[in-house]
Amino acid sequence: MARPKTVYLCQQCAHEAAKWLGQCPACGAWNTLVETVRVERPSPRSSSGNAVRGGGGAFGETWATLAENQDAGSSRRVSVPVSLGHVNPDEAPRRTSGIGEFDRVLGGGIVPGALMLIGGDPGIGKSTLLLQVAARVASGGSRVLYVSGEESARQVRLRASRLGALEPSLFVLAETNVEAASAAISRLDPTMVVVDSIQTMWSDALASSPGNVAQLRESTLRLMQVAKARDIPIFLIGHVTKEGNVAGPRALEHMVDAVLYLEGERYYSYRLLRAAKNRFGSTNEVGVFEMTTDGLAEVTNPSAAFLAGRVARQPGSIVTAPVEGTRALLVDVQALTVPGGIGIARRTAIGADLNRLQLLVAVLTRRLGLGLGAQDIYVNVAGGLKIVEPAVDLAVAFALVSSFQEIAIDDGTVVVGEVGLQGELRPVGQVERRLAEAARLGFTRCILPAGDVDRITGGRAKRSTLRPDSETSKGSERQASIMWEGMSLNGALTVGEAVVEAFGAGALRRSHSSGGRDGPSGEDRGDVGARGGRVRHGLAASMHDVSDFDGDDA
Ligand code: TYD
Ligand code: MG
Numbered sequence: 001m002a003r004p005k006t007v008y009l010c011q012q013c014a015h016e017a018a019k020w021l022g023q024c025p026a027c028g029a030w031n032t033l034v035e036t037v038r039v040e041r042p043s044p045r046s047s048s049g050n051a052v053r054g055g056g057g058a059f060g061e062t063w064a065t066l067a068e069n070q071d072a073g074s075s076r077r078v079s080v081p082v083s084l085g086h087v088n089p090d091e092a093p094r095r096t097s098g099i100g101e102f103d104r105v106l107g108g109g110i111v112p113g114a115l116m117l118i119g120g121d122p123g124i125g126k127s128t129l130l131l132q133v134a135a136r137v138a139s140g141g142s143r144v145l146y147v148s149g150e151e152s153a154r155q156v157r158l159r160a161s162r163l164g165a166l167e168p169s170l171f172v173l174a175e176t177n178v179e180a181a182s183a184a185i186s187r188l189d190p191t192m193v194v195v196d197s198i199q200t201m202w203s204d205a206l207a208s209s210p211g212n213v214a215q216l217r218e219s220t221l222r223l224m225q226v227a228k229a230r231d232i233p234i235f236l237i238g239h240v241t242k243e244g245n246v247a248g249p250r251a252l253e254h255m256v257d258a259v260l261y262l263e264g265e266r267y268y269s270y271r272l273l274r275a276a277k278n279r280f281g282s283t284n285e286v287g288v289f290e291m292t293t294d295g296l297a298e299v300t301n302p303s304a305a306f307l308a309g310r311v312a313r314q315p316g317s318i319v320t321a322p323v324e325g326t327r328a329l330l331v332d333v334q335a336l337t338v339p340g341g342i343g344i345a346r347r348t349a350i351g352a353d354l355n356r357l358q359l360l361v362a363v364l365t366r367r368l369g370l371g372l373g374a375q376d377i378y379v380n381v382a383g384g385l386k387i388v389e390p391a392v393d394l395a396v397a398f399a400l401v402s403s404f405q406e407i408a409i410d411d412g413t414v415v416v417g418e419v420g421l422q423g424e425l426r427p428v429g430q431v432e433r434r435l436a437e438a439a440r441l442g443f444t445r446c447i448l449p450a451g452d453v454d455r456i457t458g459g460r461a462k463r464s465t466l467r468p469d470s471e472t473s474k475g476s477e478r479q480a481s482i483m484w485e486g487m488s489l490n491g492a493l494t495v496g497e498a499v500v501e502a503f504g505a506g507a508l509r510r511s512h513s514s515g516g517r518d519g520p521s522g523e524d525r526g527d528v529g530a531r532g533g534r535v536r537h538g539l540a541a542s543m544h545d546v547s548d549f550d551g552d553d554a
Contacts, residue, residue: 004207008033011213036214037207094280095191095233098136101288101298102129105260105273107281110137110192113231114280115224117198117252119238120262125271126237128163129262129289129296130194131156133235135165142191143169145184149176149200149210163295176210178203178219182226190232195223197237198252220252253277264291265351268384270305271296272324286325303330303441306383312411316403319414319443320395321434322387328430328437330414332382333392335399337375345374351381352396353388360397360419367423368496368508370404390418391428394447397495398502407503412444415502417452423495427451435487445481445488447498453491457484 008017010033015026023030094109103109106116120126131146138144144167148156153174160166171188175181178201185193195201201219202210209215220236227234238252240261253259257279264271273287289296290305299305310317310332321328333352340346349357357379364370379396381387394417402409409415416434418426428434431452438446481488492498499507 004037006035006037009036009208009212009214010034014213014217034208034212034214036212038205038214095137097133098139099133099298100300102133102273105275105285105287106258107275107278107285110233111257111280112233113227114233114257115220115227115236115255116233116258116260117236117238117256118260118262119240121266122239123266124262124264125289125291125296126262127151127159127196129271129273130196130235130237131160131165132163132295134192134194135160135163135167135170137192138167138170141169143171143188145188145190145193146170146172147181147184147193147195148172148174149195150197162293165295176200176202178222182222185226185230185232189230193223193227193232193234195234195236197239198223199239216252217255220255224255263386265384265386270299270302270384272385274325282326286327288329303328303437306331306385307441310382313408315406315408316399318395318398318402318409319438320392321414321416321438322389322392323430323433326433328434329385330437330441330443331385331387333395333399334380334382335396335403336378337372337400337404338378340374340376346376346378348377349379351384351386352379352392356390356393357396359421360393360400363419363421363423363495364397364400367494368401368499370401370508372400372404375404389428390426391416391434393417393419394425394449394495394498398499401499401503401507405503405507407507409502410445412442413447413502414438414443414445415447415498417447417449417492417495417498419495425449425451425492425494425498427455431456435485435489439485439487443487445490447490447492447502450491450493453482453489457482457489 008020009015010017010024010027010029012029012032013024013027015024017025017033020033020035024032092112094103094106094111096109097103097106118126118130127150134144134146146156151159151174153172156172156174157166160170171190173181173184175184181195181201198216198219199211201223202215203218203222206212206214206218223234223236226232236252236256253276256277258275258281259277261274261276262271263274269291271289271291273289275281275283275285277283278285288299288302288305290299291297307319307330310319316335316337318333319330320333321330323329347354347358347361357377361372361377365372377400379399395415397419398409398415401407414434416428416431418428420426425448427449429452431448435446435456481490483489490498490501492501496508
């Protein structure tokens with residue numbers, strides 16, 4: 001006879017308590033314990049002691065039940081340790097998903113028996129992507145099962161016809177009960193299964209509602225059992241929710257073999273698929289997709305895609321080469337500086353880190369004497385890509401200088417480097433990869449930290465001894481560059497040196513000539529803003545400018 005047992009389960013850490021508590025004693029979160037009723041089936045093993053419970057709490061028991069069902073009637077399986085050298089090293093053959101970018105992220109294809117979690121914000125395209133993958137695998141004639149807990153079979157069919165994914169061997173099952181889904185998997189014996197989504201699944205063994213962390217883990221364990229026992233790869237779709245107390249895929253990360261995240265700005269068309277964990281390949285590998293009306297399309301040349309639409313020789317636009325996973329991308333970093341109005345100047349960063357932008361503004365103001373203090377500043381990474389790598393610092397700094405001074409950089413120049421608080425350029429690593437990508441897209445010059453040039457050329461490069469304010473720098477700077485695989489490399493030690501290299505000494509002189517280094521006081525800023533003057537360089541000197549204005553006005 002099954003008898004129900006009530007426990008209180010923390011929705012954050014799955015700690016199990018016998019009574020309700022305001023704060024979880026294990027993780028310290030407040031108000032996360034939820035009453036969970038579990039149906040325990042008495043069995044000879046669990047009644048004869050705790051031998052198979054193994055300290056797994058609620059889940060240990062589940063395991064016991066599953067193990068029992070598996071070898072019902074047979075005697076207990078005996079596990080024998082094997083010397084590591086005797087383990088068969090041959091990798092199980094991977095199955096291609098038919099979508100190159102998807103295989104790339106998985107580490108070269110789908111591994112049989114793997115349990116994989118695809119996370120992402122609602123509406124980002126998870127169902128679309130997995131339905132496409134399911135259809136591609138099914139198009140080879142092998143059976144694929146799409147378990148839909150969110151949409152009806154009809155809705156899935158409509159989506160499939162829109163995506164051109166109506167394959168005869170692609171099966172759909174509208175089901176939220178995990179035992180029923182497992183049974184269907186056993187009957188159909190497909191080569192791959194997609195479960196959309198794991199949050200909608202619930203198990204008979206628990207009386208709590210779907211989406212609850214206990215249900216989530218229970219359902220995942222059941223599906224893991226099926227995947228391992230039948231050697232079927234299973235993809236679980238999971239929503240990432242902003243509130244930690246709603247059980248999200250994070251609670252499952254350690255249970256599955258691979259965790260992929262589909263990311264992107266909702267209103268841009270590019271989507272990145274990233275591996276956050278992968279037992280069968282490297283992590284941080286990235287696949288790039290573009291959203292179209294026919295579903296997600298692979299972007300095999302992302303750099304070209306991200307640079308499409310860029311207007312060359314435009315002030316405030318700089319190309320840089322961040323590395324995503326093992327691949328370098330080229331992106332256009334744009335900045336716009338506008339004299340601010342009254343009050344605190346505005347700083348906006350889209351696709352770049354706002355804190356780093358503020359740091360760069362401070363460095364440029366202090367080290368190069370640019371009067372950015374009173375400017376409203378907007379930075380945008382074109383294409384909706386989010387870049388967190390500090391290697392884009394120099395490009396952001398250049399975009400600011402370029403917009404502020406209204407001077408454009410030459411067409412063929414790409415820029416990488418991390419900027420420190422002293423204005424020094426720090427090496428970024430993986431330079432060869434970045435340069436190769438830039439060269440492939442026709443760029444001919446790279447401005448980068450001297451340390452990186454030294455490393456890749458083995459110290460052969462002779463650095464120039466330019467000073468930012470040197471009158472002759474324009475003429476001599478070319479000597480500083482060395483050729484490397486068709487690219488001309490300009491190594492610089494400081495951001496000032498790099499700016500002179502890129503734009504000439506004039507980029508700094510104009511701001512120097514207009515005076516002060518530390519930006520205007522609030523009062524000056526207000527004055528200039530209120531006058532709505534045209535772009536005036538070096539607002540730091542605005543006291544002087546303001547009196548000019550007064551003269552004009554009078
Ligand atoms: P969907 O796959 O349902 O997102 P998720 O499963 O992550 O919640 O996609 C959301 C919507 O976007 C859906 O209405 C279909 C649409 N869409 C396209 O039209 N084209 C595409 O390439 C993608 C990915 C989505
Ligand atoms: Mg969906």
